Amino acid sequence: MTVTVMAIAIALLIALRIPIAFAILGPCLLYMWTSGQSVGLAMRTATGGVNSWPLLAVPLFILVGVLATRAGIADRMFALALALLGRLRGALGYVNVGVSLGFSWMNGSALADAAGVGAIQVPQMVKNGYPRPFAIGLTASSSVIGPIMPPSIPAVVFASVAAVSTSALFAAAVVPAFIIAMLLTAFVWFWARKREDLRSVRFSWREVGRTAVAGVGALLAPVVILGGILSGFFTPTEAAAVGALYMLLLGFLYRTLTVRNLPRVFADAAVTTASIMVILGASALLGWILARERVPQTLAGLFLEISDSPIVFLLLVNVLLLVLGAVLEPTSALVIGVPVLLPVAVQLGIDPVHFGVIVVLNLMLGLLTPPIGGVLFVLSSVTRTPVAEVFRGVAPFLVPLAAALLLVTFAPGLVLWLPGVLGL
Template identity: 55%
Template sequence: MSVLLLCAVIALLLLLRVPVAFAFIAPSLAFMLLTGQSLGLALRLVAESTASFPLLAVPLFILLGSLANHAGIAERLFDFALALLGRVRGNLGYVAVGTSVGFSWMSGSAVADAAALGKLQIPTMVRNGYSKRFALGVTGASSLIAPVMPPSIPAVIYAGLAAVSTGALFAASVVPALLMAFGMCIVVFLLCRNNDDIVRTEFSWASVARTGRRVVAPLGAPVIILGGILGGLFTPTEAAAVGAAYMGLLGFAYRKLTLRTMPKVLVEAVVTSAAIMLIIASANLLGYVFARERVPQLMSDFVLGLTTNATVFLLLVFLLALVLGTVLDATAVLTLITPILIPISAAFDVDPISLGVLVIISLMIGLLTPPIGTVLFVLQAVAKARMSEVFLGALPFTVPLLLICAGIIFFPDAVTYLPERLGL
């Protein structure tokens, strides 16, 4: 009953729009005081939750994405993709997906992707005959590739909590991320095939060569990061530091970054990192309360009482992540449910890598779903649009995500094929 009351208080605070971190930490502290536990213990739990070498990669990858954003990398990728696909019907839809794939190798954040590309893509699409709803939908949906494609910030957080190899999780995420992009391209084709109002541009090899030269150096970042991790040269944390340094050098070389603008970039990265770390710390404190009250054991007994089938278990995980992702920040959900799900998955002989990819993709759908959907709010602000307009525009693009989740549920071993082949 005490845990149910605690959850009810947290739910009430979230309904009152209290920030997630404070909605977790205040009831947890009150619970600990009422049960006679030390506030010193609470302080130690909060501090230790973020004092982790793997989690150090999170602020570094956020800095990398911020540097890439301010260095104008998104615009370079957009121009190159448009030069390649200008003659294709629905060209800007495919360009949006392709640009998101390219930018995802550097950002790792759906919010950064949506903010950077939304300002550029949405007005351009509307001017060229696309509906605003379509422009909002494809931009928002394609931004979800970034948290799945390495370097993925949710993957770093999950790997640290589940005590699995970040490199293996990165490798396992590549194929699902590419399938997300392929599925979204199919949706673009279906939505644009009969639209004669779309403006197309002439193809020019000169334009391809000119814009292609401008993306060669930026595309070196994913080669350095992933090549270093998968080749065993760097840990993910070291790769994030090297990638951020490389992107900073590019920004200065392109004259997009200066000593005067660097404080703004650093403050942006620090604020985002602090928000994520505060959520992790508060969720870890709540997780301690749950662990003390034997919630993981009770959940395990409940699930094992429902089924002994691994497929059904994965389906339940998918539904849980999908529902929680609509009302909570993805970082908070990962921090809360990962310690609970890992022991249960072991009982079902489910690989934690497959489980992680499924949970991350399921949570990403929540970024485009009211009431919390962070990407919804970003695009609403960027395009001065209604939230319903963004959600309805993105709805068709969630179909490929659901199909990919279904594939992981029924064929979880397929996710681990690439990491195993790479020896990770």
């Protein structure tokens, strides 16, 4: 069985909606059998792919996100942001971006952000006179900040697959996340600049104080999680464990979590973790096969025949990953694409950490595009809006997101500045 036949088989199984882990694992096992390799080797390779200390951060960060959602962190952030920004024209648009930015420090999943924050903000925006497509489109677009800003689950997966520093990748993603937030804020300003009707509440120091006191625990979460990582006090895995404990304590303090809730919380985190780990195990076997068949070297030769320019390569990678992200969920796209593309990038002199941020950002944009775009379906369910209408709301916001992607791609200094300052 050749790699070409195996690739066609994987593509057909994915098209038939076979779960991605089994769509990869089945043809890989068939390859091992037909090429005379043992099933034991296949199993050791697959299990070895998830037997990784950095990957221990994945279930813990997932648990942080689930606990943050159940503890009502987004509600408290929304109240504080509204008290601070409510007097501005288009205030709820700025609040939308601000809450997603704040929530992203605790939750590395765009789907969780869209579900948790979207359920609060879209009805509020519509109630206050914002067009439903605009409210849904902004909520969907701001949700991609979550997997960019650390702690980011896709970044942990990339770091494991690519064997790069998770801390460096986390630090590199901070500036791009703020760039996305600023460009979305500028878009909201441009859209709302003549809408005098879009003012929500009068400014009140008393209200700011009340909501700040209520949300002080949530505001300290980034200090605990990201501050511990960037200061070197915690490894990302240790920070994930501390963050989960902190969220658990907040939930009990706010009385939004009880001991009776915990089995459901842990079950939700376990199900999500299991689906990711099975994919990673299958992808480890796929990576071994690709390396054995020298696919990265062959692909490098093809790219270098087109051009040996890093700029041309990155443009081609952006197009490829945008297409890949539109038809695969991010973890699957990461584990399929990174082992093939990263060696070429390194050969062309592209920093692996910079490349990692580019890959993650591309795949997050895929969550906003049909046919698979997960955020579209989540917001469709949360807001009871047809998926096609959700995408029509999202489409205008793809312009600032594409601008952010180009900045991140062709200005590596923006990405690598913070890791350099921190010595990562």
